[in-house]
Amino acid sequence: MQAKASFDPKALLRDTLLAGLLALVVFGPVVGVVLQGYDFTLRFDRVAWMVLAVMVGRFALSLYQQSPAGARRQQRGEGADSGIAVLPPGYRSHLRWIVPLVLLVGLALPFFANKYVLTVVILGLIYVLLGLGLNIVVGLAGLLDLGYVAFYAIGAYGLALGYAYLDLGFWTVLPLAALAAAVAGALLGFPVLRMHGDYLAIVTLGFGEIIRLILNNWLEVTGGPNGMSVPAPTFFGLEFARRAKDGGTPYHEFFGVPYDANMKFIFIYLVLLAVVTLVLYVKHRLTRMPVGRAWEALREDEIACRAMGLNHVLVKLSAFMLGASTAGLAGVFFATYQGFVNPSSFTFFESALILAIVVLGGMGSTLGVVLAAFVLTVAPELLRTFADYRVLLFGILMVLMMIWRPRGLIRVHRVGISPRPGRLHEEAVR
Amino acid sequence: MSTPLLEFRDVDVFYGPIQALNKVSLHIGEGETVSLIGANGAGKSTLLMSIFGQPRAASGQIFYQGQDITHRSSHYVAANGIAQSPEGRRVFPDMSVEENLLMGTIAVGAEHATEDMQRMFELFPRLKERRNQRAMTMSGGEQQMLAIARALMSRPKLLLLDEPSLGLAPIVVRQIFHTLRELAQEGMTLFLVEQNAHHALKLSDRAYVMVTGQIRMTGSGAELLADPQVREAYLGGH
Numbered sequence: 001m002q003a004k005a006s007f008d009p010k011a012l013l014r015d016t017l018l019a020g021l022l023a024l025v026v027f028g029p030v031v032g033v034v035l036q037g038y039d040f041t042l043r044f045d046r047v048a049w050m051v052l053a054v055m056v057g058r059f060a061l062s063l064y065q066q067s068p069a070g071a072r073r074q075q076r077g078e079g080a081d082s083g084i085a086v087l088p089p090g091y092r093s094h095l096r097w098i099v100p101l102v103l104l105v106g107l108a109l110p111f112f113a114n115k116y117v118l119t120v121v122i123l124g125l126i127y128v129l130l131g132l133g134l135n136i137v138v139g140l141a142g143l144l145d146l147g148y149v150a151f152y153a154i155g156a157y158g159l160a161l162g163y164a165y166l167d168l169g170f171w172t173v174l175p176l177a178a179l180a181a182a183v184a185g186a187l188l189g190f191p192v193l194r195m196h197g198d199y200l201a202i203v204t205l206g207f208g209e210i211i212r213l214i215l216n217n218w219l220e221v222t223g224g225p226n227g228m229s230v231p232a233p234t235f236f237g238l239e240f241a242r243r244a245k246d247g248g249t250p251y252h253e254f255f256g257v258p259y260d261a262n263m264k265f266i267f268i269y270l271v272l273l274a275v276v277t278l279v280l281y282v283k284h285r286l287t288r289m290p291v292g293r294a295w296e297a298l299r300e301d302e303i304a305c306r307a308m309g310l311n312h313v314l315v316k317l318s319a320f321m322l323g324a325s326t327a328g329l330a331g332v333f334f335a336t337y338q339g340f341v342n343p344s345s346f347t348f349f350e351s352a353l354i355l356a357i358v359v360l361g362g363m364g365s366t367l368g369v370v371l372a373a374f375v376l377t378v379a380p381e382l383l384r385t386f387a388d389y390r391v392l393l394f395g396i397l398m399v400l401m402m403i404w405r406p407r408g409l410i411r412v413h414r415v416g417i418s419p420r421p422g423r424l425h426e427e428a429v430r
Numbered sequence: 431m432s433t434p435l436l437e438f439r440d441v442d443v444f445y446g447p448i449q450a451l452n453k454v455s456l457h458i459g460e461g462e463t464v465s466l467i468g469a470n471g472a473g474k475s476t477l478l479m480s481i482f483g484q485p486r487a488a489s490g491q492i493f494y495q496g497q498d499i500t501h502r503s504s505h506y507v508a509a510n511g512i513a514q515s516p517e518g519r520r521v522f523p524d525m526s527v528e529e530n531l532l533m534g535t536i537a538v539g540a541e542h543a544t545e546d547m548q549r550m551f552e553l554f555p556r557l558k559e560r561r562n563q564r565a566m567t568m569s570g571g572e573q574q575m576l577a578i579a580r581a582l583m584s585r586p587k588l589l590l591l592d593e594p595s596l597g598l599a600p601i602v603v604r605q606i607f608h609t610l611r612e613l614a615q616e617g618m619t620l621f622l623v624e625q626n627a628h629h630a631l632k633l634s635d636r637a638y639v640m641v642t643g644q645i646r647m648t649g650s651g652a653e654l655l656a657d658p659q660v661r662e663a664y665l666g667g668h
Contacts (some may be wrong), residue, residue: 292534297533304520306484308580309508309537359475386524 012062019058022410023051053408078164095367106273110266118265122337122379126330127373131357132279132366133326138355139364140292141319144201145156146351147188147208151181151324153346155331157215160228160341170233174332181328182321184211189320193313196302208351216343227342230263230335233271240264265337272333279326283366286322296364356394360401360407435588436481436512436617441490443473443480449629450476452643453490458588458621463614465622465630465651467664468640474623475517477640478590482507482514494588498527508537513586515577517593517623521582523566527557530565530576537590542585550579553609571602588619595626607633627664631655639664 024047032047033040064070100274110118130152137145158177162168168176188207192200215222222228232240238251240263252259286292294315297305305312357376361368380390401408434457440557441442443451458464463557468474480487481494483531492500494531513534515549521530541658554575560568565576574594581589591610595603607629614620614633624630631637631651639660647654655662 020552290540293525293529293533294536295524297536300522300524301520303517304522306504307479307482307514307516307520308534308584309482309505311503 007066012059012066015062016055016059020030020051020055021085023054027051027054033187039052046356051364107270108260110269115262118262118269119337120378122265122269122272122333124374124377125269125276126334126337127354127357127377128276128370129272129279129326129330129333130354131369131373132276132283133323133330134354135323135361135364135366135369136154136283136295136326137319137323137348138358139298139362139369140287141295141316143192143316143319144197145204146201146348146355147211147318148327148354149346149348149351150188150208150211151184151327152331152350153211153215153343154181154184154324154346155227155328156230156335157331158328159332159335159416160230161222163231163412164228169231170332170336172430173422174329177332178325179328181331182325183321185322185324186317188324189317193316205348205351208346208348212343212346215346222343225342227340229340230338232339233267233336234259235267240267249311264416268333269336274334275329279329280366280370291315291318356398360397360408362405365408368408431462434458434493435462435495436621437493438477439491439548441477441480441487441492443476444488445476447492450485450643451480451487453638454643454645455490456638456645456648458603458619460587461617461619463610463620463622463634464637465624465631465634465637466640467624467627467637467654467660469624469663471642472640473643474640475592478514478592478621481512481590482618486495492656505537508584511585511587512587512590513581513584514590515574515581515592515594518596519570519577521565521573521576521580524564527561527568527576531557531583532581534580540582543583546583546585550582552581553612554579571598572633574598574602574606575609578609582613586618589591590614591620591622591624593626594622595624595629603629619627625664627660628634628655 027047027050032043032052034043071263109121113121130148133151134145136150137143137148155177158180158193159170159173161175162176188204192203195203216224218224234240234248235251237248238254239248240260242252242259243250250259251257251263287296293303294310296319297310298312298315298319302312305315334345338345353376355374358369361370362374363370378389383390383393386393436456436637438454440527441451441454442449454473454477456464466474466477476485479485481492481499483500483502483506484504487500490500491498494507494512505538522533525533528547532540532543535546551561556572557575557579560572565573568576575597578589578591578594581591594606594610598606603626610620610622611633620633622630622634634651637649637651637654638645639654647657647660649657655665
């Protein structure tokens, strides 16, 4: 594809009219018909304004795309070289300076932040965990999972049910929930081993809904839509409440310090930060191990994998299980942070949001997922004044992405892998 | 003759109700170069994939080194010395040449990866020039070389090649067959599935002709090259 910047008035007109027509179809019934009690009035003027705005926008966009600058931009977005960039092996990313810095800032945050900021950041980190987990399944292994929220729910309800029936605390449930979610991941993984693309998406979507419906309808056990209460974490048996509940000791009495209601969130934040760091590290190592390469190979060409004798059962199941267990961890944190769970937190919209994080961040890009998770959870907080337009902004963002960055915000740069540099190898490199 | 390296005994393969292979029997001796020629849809690729159990033989048996592998998993087969360069090359587009080669060791472990990779770079110098380039950005011929090299990375005893000449320029096809001849001379056992009968028969010690799922003819490469029927059907009649 050559960078052609010729001016084409015909295409310009066609694009504009087409956009106008589409706007008419979409906005016509939505904006043009105004209900008033049991009657309605037709408001053609509003439709006309909407359509005009869309046509002007499309005209400007097309004009820009036909200009030399626009054509160049288009090229850069989706040239023949788009996709994953493989850096030479041995390349050392600048991230190795930035990561410790970010960690330090992260550790220092509780000393500056108020409770509001802290809760927003906790939510952001929970979505980072979810994004990282789904990134294994969708971004690396290429298995489209639309019911990912099920594993999140399993983690969250794991803590609630474990507390209510087995008297388990946060620390016991944390590993157990990861395990339970992994088992659920395997249960989902087995029947869908032979499925691809759309079919896989439909089955996983169904799985997500089944879990939510069970939680919603099994009133005797889960409390149904009323939800369940969830305990706060403890610090070596010390509680973060003003008054201890079950004969425990609150931390401020033990240490003789004044009570601080934020302490619970600071503690959750620090534990969560540690878990996120750990998951990031494990994921980073995994992508360099044979299993990580096998996931990527499976995404790129399943038939080639089979021809090479890759055990695709193991590879797919491991992707599902690891992805699920990460969501299980996220669920436990979500539950303890809220102090309460109910099924309405685990709807399909949540799955879509997590998927949007992975797509927005760039399939397979760890950094992209971390950034996208914060953008999509923190941005709605900053944009509270525009709360009504949130979904609209979301849609516009997605459309722009698909035009210019179809492979995600962060282009995946992957350091190439080569065999351990032995004597022979160094000789070859010179 | 001693036990053949690979042997098919009356193998039937079905895709649903459609029979793709019908009582196929063939054998490949150690160190031999054997090719299987036939028209589109004759079942050649099915035969290759059935060695890996995908699809599985409905009846009959497949022996490898005298051992029945009919019901073995594909990774078992790959880990025990059979490698294949699949039809249409199927290199991993977003992986570099080196990473693609490393993928070839996944069934056997990367113990000898460094030295084997050097060997591949000697066999295909073009790959060395492109070692850190993504496979997607290479030409068809280079991708084919990569697919063959990737298969060789598992140190196979038997190399299966599915249409290595597919969609390549004649000069590149000649290069690739030249390399295959080198491999054969080093003692590698090759099983070649080809539509390009001329090149395949010239390279092979023996060959089988497959028509609609059945083996119709067999003989040495030279015999089949001279056979009027084969010439008519697969060599353009001249």
